[in-house]
Amino acid sequence: MKKLNTIILLLILNISFAQVQKIEPEFWWSGMKSTELQLLVYGKNISDLKPEISGDIQIKEVQKVENPNYLFVTIDTKGIQPGKVKLNFKKGKKITQSFDYEFKSRENNSADRKGFDSSDVFYLLMPDRFSNGKTRNDFPYDSSEGVDRNNPNGRHGGDIQGIINNLDYLNELGVTTIWSTPMFEDNEPVYSYHGYAQSDYYQIDPRYGTNEDYKRLANELHKREMKLVKDYVTNHWGSKHWIIKDLPSKDWIHYWENGENGFQRSNYRMTTQFDGNAAKIDAEGCMDGWFDTTMPDMNQKNPLVLNYMVQNAIWWIEYANLDGLRVDTYSYNDKEGIAEWTKRIMNEYPNFNIVGEIWMHDQAQMAYWQKDSKIGAIQGFNSHLPSVMDFTLHDAIGTIFKEEPSWDKGMIKVYENFTNDFLYPDIDNIMVFAENHDTSRFNEIYPNIEDYKLALSLIMTVRGIPQIYYGSEIGMKGDKSKGDGDIRRDFPGGWQGDKNNAFTESGRTTEQKAYFDFTKKLLNWRKGNSAIHKGKTLHYVPQENVYVYFRHDENQRVMIVLNNNQKAQKLDLKRFSEGIQNHKSGKDILSDKEFNLNNELEIKGKTALIIELK
Structure with missing residues (x-):
């Protein structure tokens, strides 16, 4: 009886040691432009299992990594229709676990979303x-x-x-x-x-x-x-991410051997990304250094x-x-x-x-x-x-x-x-x-x-x-x-x-x-x-701390005047004739006040005018 209990216990342990706990992404969509989908499969000693998919779907590659708790399964989704397929995991010839993996229908015009x-x-x-x-x-x-x-x-x-x-x-x-x-x-x-x-x-x-x-x-x-x-x-x-706590491989993150738990703070010198004179150690110190102690730096080279x-x-x-x-x-x-x-x-x-x-x-x-x-x-x-x-x-x-x-x-x-x-x-x-x-x-x-x-x-x-x-x-x-x-x-x-x-x-x-x-x-x-959304800009060198610029397109012309001076200012509008063109008046959309644009414009201190030209 004792021997039988031991055998049963060993069987239970064997199952628990090779069991899928998580699949990411948990579902996908049919009709995507990229026809390759890579599933991250996680579970204790999951690399001992062999994945299979029902129907005509092809598994292109199964990658094992340093950590036996991961499998990366790449499948070809070309032509897959919406619905569920059977994703099986086998130990030898025996299916130990089976999942319904769903491919959903995309929203209309999803690929063309603006x-x-x-x-x-x-x-x-x-x-x-x-x-x-x-x-x-x-x-x-x-x-x-x-x-x-x-x-x-x-x-x-x-x-x-x-x-x-x-x-x-x-x-x-x-x-x-x-x-x-x-x-x-x-x-x-x-x-x-x-x-x-x-x-x-x-x-x-x-x-x-x-x-x-x-x-x-x-x-x-x-x-x-x-x-x-x-x-x-x-x-x-984050340091509490479930993958970070059980890394697929050491090179999943930038791990610094001399740092505590792989940590070395970034030097934050982003110019080293393109500085042709930068020392390699400085460039690595920025890109591979951690943003903070709780934020392991991800290795996108992997x-x-x-x-x-x-x-x-x-x-x-x-x-x-x-x-x-x-x-x-x-x-x-x-x-x-x-x-x-x-x-x-x-x-x-x-x-x-x-x-x-x-x-x-x-x-x-x-x-x-x-x-x-x-x-x-x-x-x-x-x-x-x-x-x-x-x-x-x-x-x-x-x-x-x-x-x-x-x-x-x-x-x-x-x-x-x-x-x-x-x-x-x-x-x-x-x-x-x-x-x-x-x-x-x-x-x-x-x-x-x-x-x-x-x-x-x-x-x-x-x-x-x-x-x-x-x-x-x-x-x-x-x-x-x-x-x-x-x-x-x-x-x-x-x-x-x-x-x-x-x-x-x-x-x-x-x-x-x-x-x-x-x-x-x-x-x-x-x-x-x-004109504000997509128009061109014409601007003038500020004088007396007053900045004047125009936004314009074929349908609209707007004159913006920002008086950053504490005192009121008078502007000689002849200077801005290139922007005003043949317009004679305009309305400030902030105050709803009409302005004559013939000769001079007065603006109060610390005031903005946004004038739609008529």
């Missing part, structure tokens, strides 16, 4: 700090950090339902596109609210909701003719890693019907790897759009990263990245409204920024902004509405895709020097019991209403203006 463009206005929000729509998901049983609103660096409880509850507010404001910071599961024990140390790329964090909730958010946006852009992180994963990321991004585009991606720390990735990642996604969706975070302070260096850059071509490099972020304009906005004008200070900085537009292959596909979730809030730097109006008028009328940061439209402040939590405060009214509900007109203070009403008027005016 991404965001310069007709859009982005609203960047942090879901944890925007609105708590479901308090019951504040403390999920399997999450390591629950809600504590008293901790500026902790979870506060905002979620997907909170965003959905306030979509009409954003629609009224004039926003067309939501960019939310990451919503994938981030199960770090502390400081997990920002979402950039993700622990599962196929699951929405339960504190935000479910995958179905995220899909519902996209659907609700589309009902309002609005768009959803996912914040995607390719450079690093084709299995890269393929996993490509398929995951495509999976979310299809599943949630996304309108774009914003890629975090784009220029820290392996240069060739991230270019391949981008190219493969854009090949699948030719009209899609992806914007990369290129946090650099030189236009040539940023332009290097845009698709078809002539600067990149000097080194034989093409990132295939459609859009980059205009950080040099952001840098200028951070100082121009408070410094004394001179040869190189004041509005001349903005003018000089645009003189380098020729460096970019697609100048309309540049994201412009005054602030984001990593910078001090604009209203903290400039605590008066006059400067806010000037900055917003600039952002909304220059070339590119404008992005605003949640809460600034009601005057929210935040000081980066006090920590990230201060620039990521809770939106007032997003939580039950909030004394001030700025989501409603009746709940706004007088100051909040002034900010909101100005923003609403400007954003909604922008929606219908082709």
Whole structure:
């Protein structure tokens, strides 16, 4: 009897040692342009099993890696029809496990989906700090950090339902596109609210909701003719990611032998990506160094890693019907790897759009990263990245409204920024902004509405895709020097019991209403203006800290005057005859005031005019 029990126990152990626990992606779609699908199969000693698929589907390759708990199974999906196929795993001739693997039907015109463009206005929000729509998901049983609103660096409880509850507010404001910071599961024990140390790329964090909730958010946006852009992180994963905790191979990440648990911090010198004089050790120190201790640096040179990321991004585009991606720390990735990642996604969706975070302070260096850059071509490099972020304009906005004008200070900085537009292959596909979730809030730097109006008028009328940061439209402040939590405060009214509900007109203070009403008027005016979306720019060297420029196309001509001087200024309109042409008058869309454009124009101090020429 004892011997029989031992045999039974050994049989049980043998089964448990070779059992599939996870298959990613868990389903796919028929009719994709790329006909190869690589399944990551995970389970204890799973490499002992042999995969088979029913029907005429061909397994092209089965790859084993250092870790016996993984198999990478590449199948040919050409001609596969929607439906389920049988995926079997065999030990010898015996099937030990069997799964129904589904190929779904794609949405109509999925491959031709149109991404965001310069007709859009982005609203960047942090879901944890925007609105708590479901308090019951504040403390999920399997999450390591629950809600504590008293901790500026902790979870506060905002979620997907909170965003959905306030979509009409954003629609009224004039926003067309939501960019939310990451919503994938981030199960770090502390400081997990920002979402950039993700622990599962196929699951929405339960504190935000479910995958179905995220899909519902996209659907609700589309009902309002609005768009959803996912914040995607390719450079690093979180230390609690289930794959990181049981690596397929050591080269899945950049593992530093001399560092604790493979860690070595990046030197953050992104110029080493293209600096022909850079020492190899410095280049590796940037690209292979970790962004932080909880963020292992991913090795996109490993084709299995890269393929996993490509398929995951495509999976979310299809599943949630996304309108774009914003890629975090784009220029820290392996240069060739991230270019391949981008190219493969854009090949699948030719009209899609992806914007990369290129946090650099030189236009040539940023332009290097845009698709078809002539600067990149000097080194034989093409990132295939459609859009980059205009950080040099952001840098200028951070100082121009408070410094004394001179040869190189004041509005001349903005003018000089645009003189380098020729460096970019697609100048309309540049994201412009005054602030984001990593910078001090604009209203903290400039605590008066006059400067806010000037900055917003600039952002909304220059070339590119404008992005605003949640809460600034009601005057929210935040000081980066006090920590990230201060620039990521809770939106007032997003939580039950909030004394001030700025989501409603009746709940706004007088100051909040002034900010909101100005923003609403400007954003909604922008929606219908082709010259602002795709027109050409004609600008004039600022004088007396007054910047004048025109946006124009064959249908429309708009004159923008930004007086950054404390005093009123009189402009001799003869100087601007090239821009005014034969127009005799115009209407300022901000004040609804008519202006005669024959001789002279007077503008109050610290004031913007956006004049539609008649």
